[in-house]
Amino acid sequence: MTIGLAGKPNAGKSTFFKAATMADVDIANYPFTTIHANKGVTYVRAKCPCLERDKRCGNCSDGIRYVPIELIDVAGLVPDAHQGRGLGNTFLDELRQAHAIIHVIDASGATDVEGNPVDVGDHDPLEDIDFLNRELTMWMHSILKRNWERLARKIQAEGLKIEEILAEQLAGAGVDEVHVNRALNDCKLDRGNHTKWTDDDLIRLCDAIRTLSKPMIIAANKADIAPPENISDLQALDQIAVPTSAAAELALRSASKSKVISYEPGDNDFNVLTEELSPAQKKGLEKIRTLIKKMNGSGIQECINSAVFRLLDLIIVYPVEDEGKWTDKNGRMLPDAFLMKKGSSAHDLAYKIHSDIGEHFLYAVDAKTKMRLGEKHELNDGDVVKIVSTAK
Numbered sequence: 001m002t003i004g005l006a007g008k009p010n011a012g013k014s015t016f017f018k019a020a021t022m023a024d025v026d027i028a029n030y031p032f033t034t035i036h037a038n039k040g041v042t043y044v045r046a047k048c049p050c051l052e053r054d055k056r057c058g059n060c061s062d063g064i065r066y067v068p069i070e071l072i073d074v075a076g077l078v079p080d081a082h083q084g085r086g087l088g089n090t091f092l093d094e095l096r097q098a099h100a101i102i103h104v105i106d107a108s109g110a111t112d113v114e115g116n117p118v119d120v121g122d123h124d125p126l127e128d129i130d131f132l133n134r135e136l137t138m139w140m141h142s143i144l145k146r147n148w149e150r151l152a153r154k155i156q157a158e159g160l161k162i163e164e165i166l167a168e169q170l171a172g173a174g175v176d177e178v179h180v181n182r183a184l185n186d187c188k189l190d191r192g193n194h195t196k197w198t199d200d201d202l203i204r205l206c207d208a209i210r211t212l213s214k215p216m217i218i219a220a221n222k223a224d225i226a227p228p229e230n231i232s233d234l235q236a237l238d239q240i241a242v243p244t245s246a247a248a249e250l251a252l253r254s255a256s257k258s259k260v261i262s263y264e265p266g267d268n269d270f271n272v273l274t275e276e277l278s279p280a281q282k283k284g285l286e287k288i289r290t291l292i293k294k295m296n297g298s299g300i301q302e303c304i305n306s307a308v309f310r311l312l313d314l315i316i317v318y319p320v321e322d323e324g325k326w327t328d329k330n331g332r333m334l335p336d337a338f339l340m341k342k343g344s345s346a347h348d349l350a351y352k353i354h355s356d357i358g359e360h361f362l363y364a365v366d367a368k369t370k371m372r373l374g375e376k377h378e379l380n381d382g383d384v385v386k387i388v389s390t391a392k
């Protein structure tokens with residue numbers, strides 16, 4: 001599972017990335033700080049099932065379970081990147097690996113459309129939403145357009161399946177046939193008449209493909225200094241928008257890393273662990289405390305969780321081999337946590353563990369209720385499941 005952080009320069013992507021992964025990247029207030037995609041590991045936060053038992057499993061932080069996913073910090077997009085402006089296509093190519101995009105927006109309005117600093121509130125962040133959507137759509141359009149006339153003739157002459165050919169063209173952008181098929185239906189384009197499609201039709205189609213293949217949520221970043229109406233405007237859109245302060249999260253994780261505070265990502269408070277703070281440090285920390293109390297957290301963890309659970313509709317399932325002790329064969333309790341699409345079955349889980357186990361699946365056991373589950377049984381978030389198979 002890979003999530004990409006996208007947005008214009010200076011929105012706070014690298015700060016978000018560094019906070020979420022605690023990796024070392026350049027953070028600076030000028031465009032193109034991040035030249036190449038940075039890849040790192042971040043974590044979805046969940047309640048560990050071991051909270052239902054009388055002892056902690058050893059794979060969670062006192063009942064808080066962190067499940068790894070990949071995060072990419074995609075360098076800043078500027079308008080007309082799809083035509084090769086800025087670092088143009090490099091940025092777009094980096095995004096193709098992402099299953100979902102967190103669009104990091106400077107909700108404070110303190111950067112213009114190209115990411116240059118302006119006064120707080122001078123730029124309307126709503127403009128940035130359209131801009132990223134349009135760049136992605138036009139990027140896909142430019143790929144399709146390259147070969148379109150030749151392909152259109154070929155599809156007609158050889159009677160090929162249009163969704164297959166289009167998906168093939170856009171495979172590098174992470175698009176598959178299912179996306180294209182649904183997009184064709186959504187746009188009500190006449191498949192039989194594809195040689196007559198106009199350029200506008202192609203753009204409409206790409207827009208629909210983009211919506212389906214690159215689900216996106218908004219991080220309304222710099223919420224610490226943003227005018228409240230900017231945040232509410234972003235939250236009024238028909239997309240999930242989470243107010244974030246990447247800067248606050250970075251400060252908290254750094255302080256936690258150096259044992260100055262105890263803080264779990266996603267918490268709305270922390271404990272100071274040392275007496276040796278300067279008055280300025282104390283003041284800085286208390287300012288952040290006030291902020292995360294007001295925001296109910298810095299928003300970074302909530303944003304990652306929202307991308308995984310609300311946008312991508314995933315659940316966490318815990319496979320075990322001993323349904324009594326919830327352990328694997330080496331006695332490790334709740335060793336694995338799998339992210340799976342909501343609606344996945346016990347049989348899907350078996351395949352995810354190993355193709356052999358999937359092929360030789362007999363039944364599963366719900367380790368919480370000890371109920372036997374058939375192959376079609378739909379799994380729920382937080383399920384602890386033993387798979388029984390005849391695989392060796």
Ligand SMILES: Nc1nc2c(ncn2[C@@H]2O[C@H](COP(=O)(O)OP(=O)(O)O)[C@@H](O)[C@H]2O)c(=O)[nH]1
Nearest residue numbers: 009010011012013014015028029222245246247
């Ligand atoms: N006030 C505030 N500033 C932030 C926040 N996140 C990032 N910044 C600042 O915005 C500037 C650009 O951040 P950076 O992460 O390099 O942006 P990128 O170009 O999108 O990667 C830096 O000066 C950051 O310190 C935030 O949540 N609040």
Ligand SMILES: [Mg+2]
Nearest residue numbers: 013014033034
């Ligand atoms: Mg950056």
